[in-house]
Amino acid sequence: MQRVRVQNFTVSEDGYGAGEGQSLERPFGHVDPGDLVGWAFETASFPARTQPGGSRGLDDRFTRDFANGIGAEIMGRNKFGPQRGPWTDHEWLGWWGDTPPFHTPVFVLTHHLRPSFTLGDTTFHFIDTGSADALERAKQAADGLDVRIGGGATTIRSFLEADLIDDLHIAVAPITIGAGSRLWHDPDELDDRFHHEVIPSPSGVTHHVYWRRDR
Amino acid sequence: MQRVRVQNFTVSEDGYGAGEGQSLERPFGHVDPGDLVGWAFETASFPARTQPGGSRGLDDRFTRDFANGIGAEIMGRNKFGPQRGPWTDHEWLGWWGDTPPFHTPVFVLTHHLRPSFTLGDTTFHFIDTGSADALERAKQAADGLDVRIGGGATTIRSFLEADLIDDLHIAVAPITIGAGSRLWHDPDELDDRFHHEVIPSPSGVTHHVYWRRDR
Numbered sequence: 001m002q003r004v005r006v007q008n009f010t011v012s013e014d015g016y017g018a019g020e021g022q023s024l025e026r027p028f029g030h031v032d033p034g035d036l037v038g039w040a041f042e043t044a045s046f047p048a049r050t051q052p053g054g055s056r057g058l059d060d061r062f063t064r065d066f067a068n069g070i071g072a073e074i075m076g077r078n079k080f081g082p083q084r085g086p087w088t089d090h091e092w093l094g095w096w097g098d099t100p101p102f103h104t105p106v107f108v109l110t111h112h113l114r115p116s117f118t119l120g121d122t123t124f125h126f127i128d129t130g131s132a133d134a135l136e137r138a139k140q141a142a143d144g145l146d147v148r149i150g151g152g153a154t155t156i157r158s159f160l161e162a163d164l165i166d167d168l169h170i171a172v173a174p175i176t177i178g179a180g181s182r183l184w185h186d187p188d189e190l191d192d193r194f195h196h197e198v199i200p201s202p203s204g205v206t207h208h209v210y211w212r213r214d215r
Numbered sequence: 216m217q218r219v220r221v222q223n224f225t226v227s228e229d230g231y232g233a234g235e236g237q238s239l240e241r242p243f244g245h246v247d248p249g250d251l252v253g254w255a256f257e258t259a260s261f262p263a264r265t266q267p268g269g270s271r272g273l274d275d276r277f278t279r280d281f282a283n284g285i286g287a288e289i290m291g292r293n294k295f296g297p298q299r300g301p302w303t304d305h306e307w308l309g310w311w312g313d314t315p316p317f318h319t320p321v322f323v324l325t326h327h328l329r330p331s332f333t334l335g336d337t338t339f340h341f342i343d344t345g346s347a348d349a350l351e352r353a354k355q356a357a358d359g360l361d362v363r364i365g366g367g368a369t370t371i372r373s374f375l376e377a378d379l380i381d382d383l384h385i386a387v388a389p390i391t392i393g394a395g396s397r398l399w400h401d402p403d404e405l406d407d408r409f410h411h412e413v414i415p416s417p418s419g420v421t422h423h424v425y426w427r428r429d430r
Contacts, residue, residue: 044426056382056426057412061276068283167271197272197417211259211271 002139003146005070006156006168008062010037010205015184016177017153022082027095035175039205047101058201062169066101071142073102074134076155077110078181080124086112093119102150105141107134109155131158153183160190167211168194174204217354218361220285221371221383223277225252225420230399231392232368237297242310250390254420262316273416277384281316286357288317289349291370292325293396295339301327308334317365320356322349324370346373368398375405382426383409389419 011017012031019029028036040046044054045064054060077083081092094100099120106124109131116125127134138147149159159165172187187208190196194210201207226232227246234244243251255261259269260279269275296307309315314335321339324346331340342349353362364374374380387402402423405411409425416422 055410057410057424058414058422061280061424064283065276065279068279195270195272199273199414199416201414202412207273209272209276 002142002144003166004135004149004159004164005146006149006151006165006170007066007070008040008169008171009151009153009156009183010040010171010173011153011183012036012173012175012177014176014178014182015153015186016180016182017151017156018078019177019180022078024082027082029180031175031177031180036173036177039171039173039201039203042203048096055203057203058199058207059203059205062171062207065169066148067103069146070104070148071145072104072138073106073148073150074131074138074155074159075106075108075150076152077108077112079150079152079155080108080110087114090114090117093117094124105138106150107138107141109134131155131162131164135159135164153181156183163193166215168209170208170210171201171205172208217357217359218381219350219364219374219379220361221364221366221380221385222281222285223255223384223386224366224368224371224398225255225386225388226368226398227251227388227390227392229391229393229397230401231395231397232366232371233293234392234395237293239297242297244395246390246392246395251388251392254386254388254416254418257418263311270418272418273414273422274418274420277386277422280384281363282318284361285319285363286360287319287353288321288363288365289346289353289370289374290321290323290365291367292323292327294365294367294370295323295325302329305329305332308332309339320353321365322353322356324349346370346377346379350374350379368396371398378408381430383424385423385425386416386420387423 019031021029039059040063042055043060043063044056045060047066100122102122108126110126113126113128149156190210197209199207234246236244254274255278257270258275258278259271260275262281295309315337317337323341325341326343328341328343364371405425412424414422
């Protein structure tokens with residue numbers, strides 16, 4: 001059975017996945033990316049890691065699962081880039097340089113379509129017909145493998161509200177952000193529908209793992 | 216770089232990976248397998264699982280990593296079967312039925328050679344020239360992927376003594392066994408050579424993860 005998974009998505013203790021004021025220079029808005037997702041940067045298996053070394057403990061168990069069994073990703077437009085409104089050009093190809101770390105088809109949810117393009121072995125498609133339709137297309141593209149909901153918080157929330165997610169891994173970093181893109185008020189909000197395990201890591205983040213009670 | 220990994224190997228609180236008196240009916244000797252490795256049976260990703268369902272929490276993060284990036288396994292003869300001494304016939308093909316859960320070449324350390332055979336998509340080879348030679352052959356067969364040291368405890372210990380292991384995941388089950396095949400007296404024995412994280416699981420087992428300080 002194809003599953004719909006959230007993996008390695010990080011929020012602050014007050015539930016924000018990014019701060020306010022995203023820009024080209026500040027992809028997480030007023031939040032320093034290292035403060036939020038530094039736990040992942042430090043692991044040997046972080047998908048965009050270019051240096052040797054890195055930890056191989058608990059945190060690495062999560063980052064090395066990033067691509068495991070995944071055949072497609074769905075992301076929100078604000079994960080794809082800092083632009084808002086209609087595209088003024090098509091030169092922006094994402095934050096990730098010549099080799100995006102996805103290596104599968106990626107479906108970007110947007111109100112402003114643009115042509116698909118391929119970079120490295122990742123192809124980006126743009127969808128303006130909503131979560132359910134994007135998931136249908138992503139499942140087809142994934143060819144039997146699972147679909148990852150890549151974020152941001154608004155995108156994950158919309159899939160949760162439509163009850164389209166089978167399991168989630170959310171890391172809670174020991175910082176507060178105060179304003180921005182919010183996933184939840186409290187990690188226990190999902191407990192009515194999901195089994196929920198809480199796993200503190202020696203790095204300081206706390207991993208929350210959820211899977212559906214009824215699937 | 217090819218790594219040499221131990222994964223999902225379970226010992227008791229007193230450090231035993233199996234009890235005394237292994238037989239066809241009792242692969243773990245006097246120990247009930249469920250008491251020792253039940254934590255893995257319960258997970259959705261346990262390699263030999265045939266039923267739907269299963270947990271997808273912390274324990275599952277470990278079992279779903281079993282095959283991830285692995286290209287060959289090395290095991291001791293007592294993991295392969297209960298026979299001792301020269302083979303009286305070649306009818307024994309392992310404990311795992313028609314579809315062994317390895318799906319890679321497997322190298323069995325033994326003093327008593329027998330011909331290689333293939334079952335499902337697993338090929339078993341028999342090696343009587345020791346750990347270092349087996350590792351050389353397994354690395355070649357793994358074709359750039361990592362090599363798993365599958366156990367039992369005696370086999371893992373011999374690779375540790377030869378300093379051939381890069382990282383280990385050992386689960387400690389909340390039972391005592393008292394006698395049998397022993398991996399260690401204490402989980403901290405490896406701390407001089409390895410980083411070591413201790414991760415208690417809601418299931419009652421404690422996961423110990425180690426990776427080399429110098430690699």
